[in-house]
Amino acid sequence: MAFYEVYAHPALLRYRTTVCTKATLFVVAVLCVTYTAPLLVAYRSHGFWLKRSSYEEQPRVRFQYQLLLIAATSTNGDYVAWSTFSNFNSLQGNNLRIPSVSAREEDQNQDGKLDRLNLQLELPLRPEEQIYSVQLLVTFSYQLFRMSTVVMQSLLLLQYSSSVPGSQLFISGDLRLHQREPLLHRGLDTRYNVSLINANSPFSSSYDLAQIIEMYQERNLTTVLSSPNPVWTIGRAAAAPFQLKAVIRYPVEVISYQPGFWEMVKFAWVQYVSVLLIFLWVFQRVQTFVFQNQVLPTVSVPLLKQHCA
Structure with a gap:
């Protein structure tokens, strides 16, 4: 069986x-x-x-329509200047030149967050004046929400210099967040939601670019222009204004934080x-x-x- x-x-x-x-x-x-x-x-x-982790987030960035422009018209210290701050303009005397400014922010992917700023500035000049260098200070409102809520005001310095006078400067780059320390994982951070430019001050020292940038760099959170690609065009006609065109993108950031x-x-x-x-x-x-x-x-x-x- x-x-x-x-x-x-x-x-x-x-x-x-x-x-x-x-x-x-x-x-x-x-x-x-x-x-x-x-x-x-x-x-x-x-x-x-x-001890440290990271996540991705596209910040909410808005151009604050605050500008400060200084352009050298010779190699011996002559310059022209203008800003959106009336007290600064009153200090310039004959060096003041009022440009025409246009700015447009775009939401290219229609997600409710702005993706880029198109800024164009035309600076009128006298026939004998030439532009050798440009410094333009731009301010932004910068916000993060995914982990801790960060609300701050940030700066961006666009600058270029050449030994040959130019008629136009085109510059393109990304507005990047620079961290010296990680963010907290929750809470509200408004430490830097203050302006670094005292628009009510009648003193020229309050508008000194070196001093403003020095104070700005002491912060743990700053913004910088990453991968700039400046294009300097020479050959300006006598009656033509100097043109400055900037394209500034607001990309997704990798944010470091404390878990x-x-x-x-x-x-x-x-x-x-x-x-x-x-x-x-x-x-x-x-x-x-x-x-x-x-x-x-x-x-x-x-x-x-x-x-x-």
């Missing part, structure tokens, strides 16, 4: 011993090594606690468990070998026999 298997199940054995035996000490030592060694391995891998408590715990837990599984697998087989082969004397009791008793 042929036999075939109708059912199968594993046989469970329990290994028993008294308290003060080598087998007991072995089990305690295995448990300690199994659960503490993965913690040491994960910690010594220099990445157990997540919160639960995010750090989650990151540490994932690392600990991934190492723990390896130790559990290894020491499970070590214990099976030790007790099946009676390396340490114990009493084996089949589970089914115990139930019958």
Whole structure:
């Protein structure tokens, strides 16, 4: 008569011993090594606690229609200037030139956030005047919302100089966020929501570009023009104005921030468990070998026999 298997199940054995035996000490030592060694391995891998993380966000940027322009008309210190600040203009005297300015911000992908600024400035000049260098200070409102809420005012300095007088400067680049320290993971940050240009001041020192930029660079959050591509055009007609055209894009930023408590715990837990599984697998087989082969004397009791008793 042929036999075939109708059912199968594993046989469970329990290994028993008294308290003060080598087998007991072995089990305690295995448990300690199994659960503490993965913690040491994960910690010594220099990445157990997540101290800094990052995310992507496109900031909300708005041009504030505040400009300060200084253009050198010779190599011996002559210049013309203009700004949207009336007190600055009143200090310029004969050096004041009032340009025509047009600005247009675009939302190219229709996501509700502006993507670029098209700025055009035409500076009228006298027939004998030539432009050798240009410095243009532009202000923006800059906001982040995804993690911590950041509201600040930022600056951008567009500048170019040449030994040959020009008729037009075209410059294109990205408005990039520069961080000296990571942001918090939540909360409201309005430390830098103040203007660095005192428009009410009647003193020329308040509009000094070197001083303004020096104060601005002391901040932990600033904006810079990344990958600028200036094009300097020469050959201006006597009656033609000097033209400055700028295209400034507002790209998606990679923001660095300090993770919160639960995010750090989650990151540490994932690392600990991934190492723990390896130790559990290894020491499970070590214990099976030790007790099946009676390396340490114990009493084996089949589970089914115990139930019958």
